[in-house]
Amino acid sequence: MPVKAILTDIEGTTSAVSFVFEVLFPFAAKHLPDFVRNHADEPQVAEQLAAVREESGEANADVSRLIEILLGWIAEDRKATPLKALQGMIWAEGYHSGQLKGHVYPDAVEALKRWKQGGYDLYVYSSGSIQAQKLIFGCSVAGDLTPLFSGYFDTTSGPKRDAQSYRTITQAIGRPADEILFLSDVVEELDAAEQAGMQTVGLARDGGELAGHESVVSFAVIDLNRL
Template sequence: MPIRAILTDIEGTTSSVSFVYDVLFPYARQHLPAYLRAHADEPEVAAQLAAVRREAGEPEAELERVIAILLAWMDADRKVTPLKALQGMVWREGYRAGEIRGHVYPDAVTALHAWKQQGLGLYVYSSGSVQAQRLIFGCSDAGDLTPLFSGYFDTEVGHKRDPAAYRRILGEIGHGPDEVLFLSDVVEELDAAREAGLQTCGLAREGGELSGHRTVSGFEAIGLDAGQGSPSADHQAR
């Protein structure tokens, strides 16, 4: 079945892990406390603070306690939806101030443009919030890439190692599972997508294999035949 849509991860796939861990996370950790103290009463922020209290089981927690919880979650790299939403708000300030530029690999930029020209639907699925996804592509070092994408998904649809999340995404984008190719650098995510029926391709930018899945080192090797949207024979699963 020809590929009609691409669903891609960000960290380690379109963008470097070091950008996320060495730039984005430290920026959020440094600026989150002051941001929350300044904006805690705004509805957008207050809703996420309430979600943190529910998730932590501390409904009466004062703001400083909530900040401590969030910093602990950041240190543990917890994939918690309100944390991701609040990080996205902080990053939005950094992007707007010109203090952050989103990193996207040049080979990913080239492939995304080519696939868009071929008429493929392009979608993002990341544990980072939809807002953070739009920022990394909208304020990227390659310019505004958001016009390339037809939709964004985060942990609101479920966790990336849960096949049910991919089924929900399929319901949203309106393609059959065998028409969608999922790209990621994490075996467990690829496994979950395959269990949901999607085609998969692993990105191992430092080399190696993502066990059980077709694995390439960059977007130029994914091998979708021009105009057909189907994986080329040279890159089928080993």
Template sequence: MPITHVLTDIEGTTSSVSFVYEVLFPFAALHLPAWVRAHPDAPEVDAVRASSGEAQASTERVIEIVLGWMAEDRKATPLKAIQGHVWADGYETGRLHGHVYPDAVDTLSRWHAEGLVLAVYSSGSVQAQKLLFGYSEAGDLTALFSHYFDTGSGGKREAGSYLAIAQAMDVPAEQVLFLSDVVQELDAAQAAGMVTCGLVREGGELPGHVCVGSFSEIRPRQ
């Protein structure tokens, strides 16, 4: 079947890992406490209480919990939602600009013009994804993407998540090309029937998958 859709990861694929860990995460850690204190009864804060099993946790305890999750790099949906709010303020006030590799910008723009349907799947919330691409160093790139998916679709290392995403896009999995820099994610997508391609920007290999060093080397329709 011909490839009609491209599903891409963000961290390490379209954008540098260092931007996430050296810019976004420190910014969130610095400003997250103030956001929680200003929104002590927000649904996202209550979700932290529910997920942690501490239904009566105080505001300060919620802050301790989410900062602990950040230190563990836990992919907790309530944490991602709160981070998204914090980052939104940073992007909207011009203190943050999303990093996207130039080769990704150029290639994604060309694919979109050629009629490929583009989608994002990241452990970061959909809100965070749209902020990164909407306030990127290259300008607003959100119009390139028709779909955004996060852990609400399931874990990125589970084949069922990719089946669910293909169903949500109303396309057979075999017509989707998935891009990532993590072999377990590529394995899961492959198990679901998707075509895979690994990004190895720093070299190396992702066993069992075609690998490239940049988006410019990818040929979805060949």
């Protein structure tokens, strides 16, 4: 079936992994203690802190202990939904103050704009929270790219290496799975999307191949008409 919609990963796909690990994570780690202390009683923050207590199994953890847990999760790159939500809130402050600008590869910017103009529906699926996704594209080095996207998905749709997550997203998009192209730099994610019936292309920006999937070094060489 011809591709009608494109679902893209962010880290390592549209954006450099180094931006996440060398800019975003350190920024969140640096500002998290003060952010949690200053906002712990606000409903949206309190909700996430309650989720941290539940996920960590420490129902009576106080604010200082919660900060320790969260910093530990950041250090181990744990894909914990409450951590991602809190990081998104911290990054929001950084983006809106101008301290952060989202990295997006120029080839990704050009292709996404061209595909949108060509009538394709564009979506994002990342382990980062939907809020964080909107920030990286909304406050990007290339300006506000959020008008390009029709929807965003994060770990609330399920783990990225689980085929059921892609079935859930397919249902939300409202198109047959084989009309959706998924782009990622991780073989296990591409495998899961393929198991759910999606078409796949792997981004191997440093060369090489993502086994079992067409692999490209840039968005510029993805030919949607050939898929």
